[in-house]
Amino acid sequence: MHLLRQLRQLNGLQGVRQVIRQVSLAPTKPSALQYERDPQPLFTDAETQRLLQSMTQLNLDKVYRMRTVPDNSTETRFMTNEQLDSEFQDVVVRAQHMLQMPPIVMVKKDVERVIAKDPALKDFDTTKYVFTDITFGRRQSERKVFVRETDGTLAYANLETTKRMNQLYFPLEGRQSYNPRMFVLEELLSKCLSEHKYEFILDRLLVQYEPHEPEFHNISARVFEHLNESKQFDLLRSTRHFGPMAFFYAWHRCIDDLLYDMIRRDYLHNAVELIALSYKVHKIPVEYQTTLNELEKLHPSTAESALAELRTVFRRPDDKENIEQEIHSAIGKSEPDFAADEISLKFIEQYIASEHSFKKVQLELAVQTLKEVNREKLLLFQGLKKAHGVQAS
Helix, strand or coil, X not given: CHHHHHHHHHHHHXXXXXXXXXXXXXXXXXXXXXXXXXXXXXXCCHHHHHHHHHHHCCCHHHHCCCCCCCCCCCCCCCCCHHHHHHHHHHHXXXXXXXXXXXXXXXXXXXXXXXXXXXXXXXXXXXXCEXXXXXXXXXXXHHCCEEEECCCCEEEECCHHHHHHHHHHHCCCCCCCCXXXXXXXXXXXXXXXXXXXXXXXXXXHHHHHCCCCCHHHHHHHHHHHHHHHHHCCHHHCCCCCCHHHHHHHHHHCCCCHHHHHHHHHCCCHHHHHHHHHHHHHHCCCCXXXXXXXHXXXXXXXXXXXXXXXXXXXXXXXXXXXXXXXXXXXXXXXXXXXXXXXXXXXXXXXXXXXXXXXXXXXXXHHHHHHHHHHHHHHHHHHHHHHHHHCCCCCC
16 A cells, blocks of 8 residues: 555656646747847946936835745834934945846857767767866856767757756756746736736746846746736836836837826936937937936936935924925925926927827827926925025025
């Protein structure tokens, strides 16, 4: 009876392994949009990175939100104002690190690289031999893996074997030795997309695949295409995936839906940056640097804004500047914001009137609505400042 039970368990394990192998080999529906050339030089360009980081925004509440992790405990400490300010600066630096964008690179193709052919070693064994560099401290991309074939040929291992050997000797937490079912079964991936679990899909994608693998490109493109249809862009804002998404839309000339969302949410500075990114990607001869420089003078960086928000705890109630800050908080804008809006709207309207915009009517209505709202806010802003005796700066 004990032997029969072991045989049943063994058969069950073999059945599980067979299902896993079938799932791993199951094809996924291809994406409609792919990178036709290497996007890495343009994506890693310093100006491109500044634009993408600014568009991502830095919402500390979202970056440090409670997550489904083993430990969500909190710690309470007593600090002086100087210690608290230093901690605020560390919080912003850590948040910027958490928003570091994954690289966008071209799909790497397998190239056969033979080192030597030794006919004397032919049929030396019935199986191949794999040699892996396990030197401590090296990055996985630097490790060499070689394969000795049964015919005596010694060559560099293909990408799949290299990845499997690296995972065997230096396993990455969360990465599985087979493709997860959510990525190979179309019904599961479609369910995640329909439930708008975009960040979950992309986070899992980063753990399982390298940025140069075809699966990474195909599935991330599927997510971005679905996002462009659902218009739920805010779900990725203040995450590390927002920048690659904006770059994907700029590359494939489909920024209008994201641009409409930015105008509707009154993120005009980001809208200008998105248009400038599109001009840069496609080398369109439009001067945008002057507008960006003017806006940078009026708007602090995302890190500076986040730090200033944290430092509001140091403000004294009787401070005169606190009255003006209360007015700004009530209206949602300051004098530099109104000035920046005028510059931004002028630039955006030029884009809408150009041949590069494909949804002119929708964008024009959004701009007109925002202009009316801003006009009412400006009148209210001026009235409140006058009532409190605050002089215009």
